[in-house]
Amino acid sequence: MLLINFLSSYLFIIPIIYSYYRNDVSVFFGSYAVLLTSILYHGTLNPIARTLDMTVSGICMSYFMFTRAAFTIWYGIASICVLSVVGIWNIKSHKKDEEASKWHSLLHAISCLGICCITN
Numbered sequence: 001m002l003l004i005n006f007l008s009s010y011l012f013i014i015p016i017i018y019s020y021y022r023n024d025v026s027v028f029f030g031s032y033a034v035l036l037t038s039i040l041y042h043g044t045l046n047p048i049a050r051t052l053d054m055t056v057s058g059i060c061m062s063y064f065m066f067t068r069a070a071f072t073i074w075y076g077i078a079s080i081c082v083l084s085v086v087g088i089w090n091i092k093s094h095k096k097d098e099e100a101s102k103w104h105s106l107l108h109a110i111s112c113l114g115i116c117c118i119t120n
Contacts, residue, residue, distance in 0.1 A: 002042070002097070008105035009038035015115035024120045030060040031115055038108070057111075061085075064118050074117040081114030 012035035019027035037053040040046075065082060068075065085107055092103035 002101040002104075004105045005101050005108070006039070006042040008108040009035065009042050011108050011112045012038060012115075014112050015119065018116050019119045022119050027064065027115060027119045030064065034060055034111075034115075061111075061114075064115075068118040068120075078114045078117040081110050081117065084110050085114070 012031055015031040016028060016035060019025075019031060033056050034053075037049070037056045041049040041053040061082060065078065068078075088103050088107045088110070092100040092107070
């Protein structure tokens with residue numbers, strides 16, 4: 001288990017709290033689902049948990065980027081976060097385990113920023 005990825009999974013608590021106070025139920029539950037699957041995968045490194053984590057994350061990212069599309073600065077920042085996540089995913093796939101884990105933790109942080117930006 002790469003501890004840094006497991007610990008950075010807890011960053012998803014930030015958008016959970018933020019969406020709770022903003023009364024955004026769908027982002028609250030989406031963030032909660034991503035938190036649980038991320039902890040499950042990074043805590044076990046089980047291949048089924050990885051598939052579940054990637055599926056839940058991908059569905060949430062796609063759903064919110066389509067349903068929250070708007071011509072605002074916040075949506076623009078969220079879009080940059082999505083592009084960054086895709087770019088980081090490509091970069092980390094060419095790195096060794098230790099270096100890739102640092103990139104993956106950055107992916108968690110950028111994802112949390114993007115989630116907060118699309119919260120109503």
